[in-house]
Amino acid sequence: LKAFADGALGPHTAAMLQPYENEPDNLGMLMIEREEMFERGRLAVENGFSLAVHAIGDRANHEILNAFDQLRDYEMRLQTTDGRPQTAAQRPLRHRIEHVQLLHPTDAPRLAQLGVIASMQPIHAISDMKMADEFWGGRAAHAYAWRTQLQHGAQLAFGSDAPVDSPNPFWGLHAAVTRRRANGDPAPEGWYPAQRLTISEALHAYTQAPAFAAGLEDRLGKLAPGHLADLLVLDEDPFACEPEALREIRPSAVMIGGEWVVG
Numbered sequence: 001l002k003a004f005a006d007g008a009l010g011p012h013t014a015a016m017l018q019p020y021e022n023e024p025d026n027l028g029m030l031m032i033e034r035e036e037m038f039e040r041g042r043l044a045v046e047n048g049f050s051l052a053v054h055a056i057g058d059r060a061n062h063e064i065l066n067a068f069d070q071l072r073d074y075e076m077r078l079q080t081t082d083g084r085p086q087t088a089a090q091r092p093l094r095h096r097i098e099h100v101q102l103l104h105p106t107d108a109p110r111l112a113q114l115g116v117i118a119s120m121q122p123i124h125a126i127s128d129m130k131m132a133d134e135f136w137g138g139r140a141a142h143a144y145a146w147r148t149q150l151q152h153g154a155q156l157a158f159g160s161d162a163p164v165d166s167p168n169p170f171w172g173l174h175a176a177v178t179r180r181r182a183n184g185d186p187a188p189e190g191w192y193p194a195q196r197l198t199i200s201e202a203l204h205a206y207t208q209a210p211a212f213a214a215g216l217e218d219r220l221g222k223l224a225p226g227h228l229a230d231l232l233v234l235d236e237d238p239f240a241c242e243p244e245a246l247r248e249i250r251p252s253a254v255m256i257g258g259e260w261v262v263g
Helices: 035-046 058-077 110-114 122-142 146-152 169-178 201-204 208-213 245-250
Strands: 001-005 051-054 096-099 117-120 154-158 231-233 249-254 259-262
Touching: 035 051, 035 058, 051 058, 058 096, 058 110, 117 146, 117 208, 122 169, 146 154, 154 201, 169 201, 169 245, 169 259, 201 208
Parallel strands: 001 051, 051 096, 096 117, 117 154
Antiparallel strands: 231 249, 249 259
16 A cells, blocks of 8 residues: 655655755645554554555655554564464565655664665656755755665665656666766766665666565566566676666567567
């Protein structure tokens, strides 16, 4: 089930702990309070559904993490049919926060601690970087912080948020590895380059991690016996090419369900 905690960066509706740089009276819009989010989560869990919550601003993420903290505690108190307590880690539900665009540094470790998946979109970082610098100021150093989440041990799952941005995964890989736009801006190291990922980390976030988030890791996300034969043959090796070339990679052949449908 999906819920929305706030708005977005561009229209200044992402819920913030401190005001926007250019609007000193604007803290954005918090669309759901922690207690209401917990109640929705409780109903979801009792009916076997996991939660995906849209949260962009640091206040929205803080409140949703508080709700997930309460929800994980509730999950741990649920009893199995034989009466033994069941931990959240044993339950199949895999909650996630969509976007996680800005976290207060004290909240950064909490996704890993709570077993909440960080569902993020690399293409957003290069689309939004100038707005983030303008509207969030120095807080932008903690925005789109993929490396930070990996270092804390969070499960990082990538997507595109299409049609907001292009669904092309190679554009996303380029953004994740370089943190630069197609024109090379900002050169030479990218926007807050400490958050860049390796190609291996980025590919994992685009393949195995989303399969895990969907509970389908036993048949999706990697090339292995027993997994679905859905695959691409690429015209360039992403592990060997220059990072700038990742954006231009194209599939030369496509297999779906064990049958070649392209090439």
